Amino acid sequence: MRRETKIGLYIFLAPVLMWLLLLIVVPHIDLFIMSLRGEDDLGEAIWTLDNYHSFFSERIYWLTFARTATYALLVTLLTFLITFPVAFYITKVVHRRYSAFLTILLLMPFWVSELVRVYGWMILLRESGVINHLLLGMGLLEQPVELLYNDVSMVMGLVYTSMLFMAVPLISSLEGMDDNLIEAAHDLGASKLTIFLRIVIPYAAPGITSGAIVVFMLTLGNYLTPNLMGGKNSLWFTEQIYNQFIASFNWNQGAAFGFLLLLLSSLIIWAGLRLSRQDLGRALT
């Protein structure tokens, strides 16, 4: 009997294990080996840590990473600040009958691909775009202004792209919250702010944590939005990796950058979990 259940377990686990092995583990081992390879002065292939060393010795590389990580944190924070009131409104303020409808309305833009949505923003924001056209027409502007290709527009685009991944866990964790908890806290003498800080936020904490992790990781690894909306001055770390692989044909360097991105972002999330005293296991269930 025991043996049979074990075989059953393996059968069901096999596709997942295969998927992990073939698409995640094997390529990463290959990338890892690649990141440790280099050439000596004679052009011979050798084992070396040079690729990792150059990340720290060349200011441009680690500055790009620091910039990317800072902006990713900022995007995560902004996404949370914008999405939380929306999620709270949908789950607690509006009548239950409308909350499903509003949720769908919120998710609808995400049925369209990210590329199309980014182009939507570009149509609105570019020099000859809709907003400039309107402002000129109303006489508020004399010359069209370039609203695209700066950090502000890039962060806005990233926040917009990330909202879905914050909204879903927030809505689902707030939905499970008993309204009576809010009333009970109010009855026990808490002001609205205290209720929010001591009851609502702690209750939604697992949802906030999982939303924040997903948004942070996706933003850090995003290529499309920074590339299209950020312009030349808004260098994103993924663009560095892309440059190494495609522009410089330096696959070893690119592989090392990829590994560093994985390591450093995991480190940031670990630190974040420790600081907020959240548990990864609880956040993901």
Next chain:
Amino acid sequence: MDVVLEIRELVRRFDTMVAVDNVSLEVQEGSFFSILGPSGCGKTTLLRMIAGFQEPTSGVIRIRGKDMRGIPPNRRPVNLVFQNLALFPMMDVAGNIAFGLKRKRLAAAEIGRRVESILERVGLADYGAKQVGQLSGGQKQRVAIARALVLEPSILLLDEPLGALDLKLREQMKIELKKLQSEVGTTFIYITHDQSEALVMSDRVAVMNAGRLEQVGPPRALYDSPASCFVAGFVGESNQFPAQIEEQEEKQIRVRTDTGLQLQATPMQPMERPECRLFIRPESIILQPEESLSGINRFTLQVKTILFDGSNTKVLATVGESEREIMVSLPQNRQFAHIGPGDRITAGVYIDACRCYPVHA
């Protein structure tokens, strides 16, 4: 005794529906007061207005003489124990109880002392560090009550807090709550649809129906002399018959029930029309009454079934030609232990135990 809560001509409307309709009542300091009514009678709305979650459409609520209009729930000297308890799942037991004290900005040492003393009072000493999820239903109950009581409110409101417990635990909690109330001396206002909870625990009970108060009084008064047709039917068990008045004297009427039974009965309210409703409690029907008794209606019962339930055993029987069954309590002295289905037995009921109320169309 002082009046802790005074309600005057309170009305609450929702759109076209009137949830609370012109309610006035007074609650004495330190008493256990119940509001009893079927679901949807407006008792929860009344409670929420006292707690401050809803504002009355009109009327006045005064607590210790102070008008409560416009005062939010967090500034009212009342605390509410919710129907589903609403314990905070992200805090341990001590955290739940300390929540209200922290809002009062008491010193940490003082908070710790009060939390411990209230936990001891409700019999949960050493439970402070437990998570809410680790507690049993009865323990959660006590934590919820402790969380409200620790703030020393003028009035503790309880919204059917025993509803979610199983029967045995409910019986036990009834007694515990009553005991706790007399120990702490806080005024309890207890909302329930369960008449036995209200009767067992309360000093006074207000019976509510369709937004109005039908009767306010001590449990025995409600049971012995119900003021209205609704109270007679809702409080305690009764055999009910639609009936017609055949003859009317000053303090006594002669009625014929729809089953054809003719009885002398007592009118509880002025009878303006011949239609009325007759109530007879199961325990007021006497089996084999002695010949010498006077002021009694006599009839013969045809026993159908015995519903054995220990001290609450009942006989289902029919009278005359009708198939309608009436319930009769069986005395506990085993005098009638031999009765079985199919037996015929004489029975009687005192005229003043046959209560008649006018029927409102």
